[in-house]
Amino acid sequence: MAAGDVITDAVSYAGRHASTCGYCASTTNTSVADGAIAHRLTTAVYNDLIEDGWRRSGRYVYKPVIGTTCCATHVIRLRCVEFTLSKSQRKVMRRIARTTARTSEDEDDGSGTAAANERLEITTARSSFVREEYELYERYQTSVHGDAPEDVSVASYRRFLVDSPFDDEPPGPGTPSTGFGAFHQQYRIGGKLVAVGVVDILPKGLSSKYFFWDPDYARLSLGKVSALKEIAFVLEEQRRGARGFDFYYMGYYIHDCPKMRYKAEYAPSEIRCSTTRRWVHVDDEDVRRRLDVGEHRLLSDEPALERAMCPVEDSLVGVSMRGHLIGVCALREFPSLAKSLVLFGNLNYRDVVNYVTEEQTEWCNSAGTSALRIVNVIAVERASRGELEDDDTENEGSEDDEMY
Template sequence: MRPDVVRLFQTLPHPCGYYDERTAQNLVIDPSAPQLPQIYDLAVQRGYRRAGGHVYHPQCQGCHACIACRVPVQRFHPDRSQRRCLARNAGLSVRIVPTACTSEYFALYRSYLQSRHRDGGMDDARPEDFERFLYTAWSPTRFIEFRDGERLVALAVTDFCADGLSAVYTFFDPEQHPRGLGSFAILSQIRIARERNLPHVYLGFWIDGHPKMHYKARFRPLEILRDNRWTALG
């Protein structure tokens, strides 16, 4: 195979994670391709996401609901609710650290999954699941810790790409739900991107009208990828 050719694979149909009555398929870049670390930045800019060592994009028959979205950080201004979130969490320390599977991280991860995804197949996670899902040897991943004093309350798994930050996954202490730690993590990623002169924060996929995805539309101006063009969400 030519060194400048990268294979794409399509997965078999599997249950959709957002609509019970639908099946889903993904287009996956060959995870064994030696060029994957070099092309990952471009893949993110073209709407791909990373889960472990797999870089993928939804490719579902008859459904185009999942739309890649990103925040242009220089034009972002928090709304009233987001300003309250920032004030509510102003006492937290925020620190960028290397990836690792520590007992502290894993305990928080497992607690979050048991609260949010009970009986969904993810709630009995093992340490190897943590590593396999969140980061890989070649990915430009860092963890962003959020601590209340010494206590870890949230962790944002973030890829530091050339064009911006890609918010891979965030988990937090379920007992701290009223603090809005998921939103605070995104607001922190936007601040970090701005400080590093990175133009975007990629938030994965937005689904119009879906209750699990509605929160992303509050980070205005939000850009969405349609017909291979990034345009403002109206």
Template structure:
């Protein structure tokens, strides 16, 4: 099985769908008559992307909006606070029928066709990831040393053993004329002493110290009880503080009385399966409404043939492997059915190392459910599911990350994620790339100044050519060829696809 491609060369000076520049866009492209999943995997790892059967690569240092290939490390993905809100919103809708009053209007999306890219649609929400559970702070009151003197206050002990302040009585007596005979400490009358039936008088300072000591002991006992209770709770519920995964939200069992039922079906789109053919019209009608309402297309633009060429046709050959996913490799539509009708469709490619998102369209009536974000989270969970059978498949590719276009930065919220260096084709964590992108639209992410493209073409003569139904190396084709030399075009093609792909794929020459 061979990939057969026809190189179309460089195209510059056309309209950009991201910044609306009329002549700022530039890319190289080729038409793929057929392509193996391994060749396409290697191509997207060199910055290529498909739209239907057209495969293109932006000219990164010339185009107005550089498009960096982005991938999410799905096995380590943890949903952010905003992601959890979307998952909970869907769960409330399914169980209780509740919908948000505000529609998710203005979701950013890669809606541009063929030469400009048609990547994934997601909702842009601020990532306010925070711990939802605050740590338990046990406060212990400290007994401070008794430094201050108690002035102007007399504490007495009553017959019942209670203490009371005499300040109020003293203050009341100050309003009356002073009796000189009662000022000061009068000596006891002869023959009478302390009443032994009553407790002896004590200093206010001593009583205050005793009260604080008792309060301190009570607090210590109470805090000790709280600590014991916390320890018992942790032992009995060890997973309470564990962060929930996307699977905990997505694959929860709905109650029998749930308001709605959601079913996600995976159908092969190329070659079209019987299930795909049976649902084609319904799926197309959802796409048509989506383009008209969300993208303001005129009714005659989203035709069935345009839909087929854009989102159904694929150059990828269907493949199966003993160590691969049960569904096989290739191009698929992931259909979201609610109560027996299609409400959204995610177009994806399943490749040897990743699930690659192509596009998402949905019924505008369900905009409030943030289906762009929800479907992306479902596809990350789907990638993790496939990984259990196909151990090499562990990444979720989200298309292009465009930092120069603010509404397209939402893909950076799905972390941990990496961006592809446009010069050396190595993956770099996005956190290391963002500071450079703030200063320049085009950046080389590889910090090693001596690093080069290891996959660059080294032997042009080994490039495979398909000419008159015959496969031959370029060195042979070059000797047989009549007319002007095409070496510059072949050199450009081989440099862009890399040595390995240029030796495996067949470059068609008429």
């Protein structure tokens, strides 16, 4: 980072948390992940993070601890140019082509609205709150996932699917036509919103985050359609000149979870060995054998790629207070950590506590090269100045709530 650059990446470590698991339906706290609040991230850094096993939910980023957590999550990616449609994927595409061509006759209720254009159309826009999308989300969550209506709120929707740590990065030479950042892709049939794909468009590819659809259209397998359309998006942007925009990231591959195994069907996908940091093909015989016997931590016998340690001097330090970023500095600009503490002193943050704890250093080391630029937390406690109320509790009902 050159001097004078605006500091764009700042993350506060939020601790290692255990919770129940949606993949194996465990009712005890068997799922273990490191979590962090991303105040700001460039898409390039986030791209590194997801290759390192991180995912985000709004501004909250997390990484399951393989070897400790109940369901081993492997980051999975597809090099789109190598993708070949399987038989069943062809079938899905044929069905949607047939159905959308036929919709005008089938669904004409006499109102005359189901006329002209019944094609499936997909538009891509920057992530924002759109009432129509939210209403679809509400229907999807309650009817497909069985959520209680009172558990679905505008605030939780925003936090989960609208908020992001990215600044909008505009398109430029060699980038996708959309630029980079967080996006919503609307799927419309005959003008009617039938599904929304929530995706991150990143320097190395498209990361699929969530997809929700109209339960009335369940027969169209829109979830499968969306994966194929997202792959097609990458290929189309490549054709239009996007460089290095190669991958489709589907989130986690969980070998032991039948619901998640379908991701391997987007072949030839690769997953990353968390120990050697090598990418291996998920349909490789040796890899499958290791996964079958639960050997999740070592998927490759290749020598491990070097683990970059975290030089504290090269890190950015986010100064957070109760989850809110209140200051940030690059330690490189200071000869020592002690000097930067002087800086905070000058900002009247008198009691600097808990900086670079052992736990944070460990996290720093395990987070991979991307973390070089973003890790480190200095918690600044201003309680001594009598400015703080104890307001740590999460308030689901407030849209202004920034806590995670």
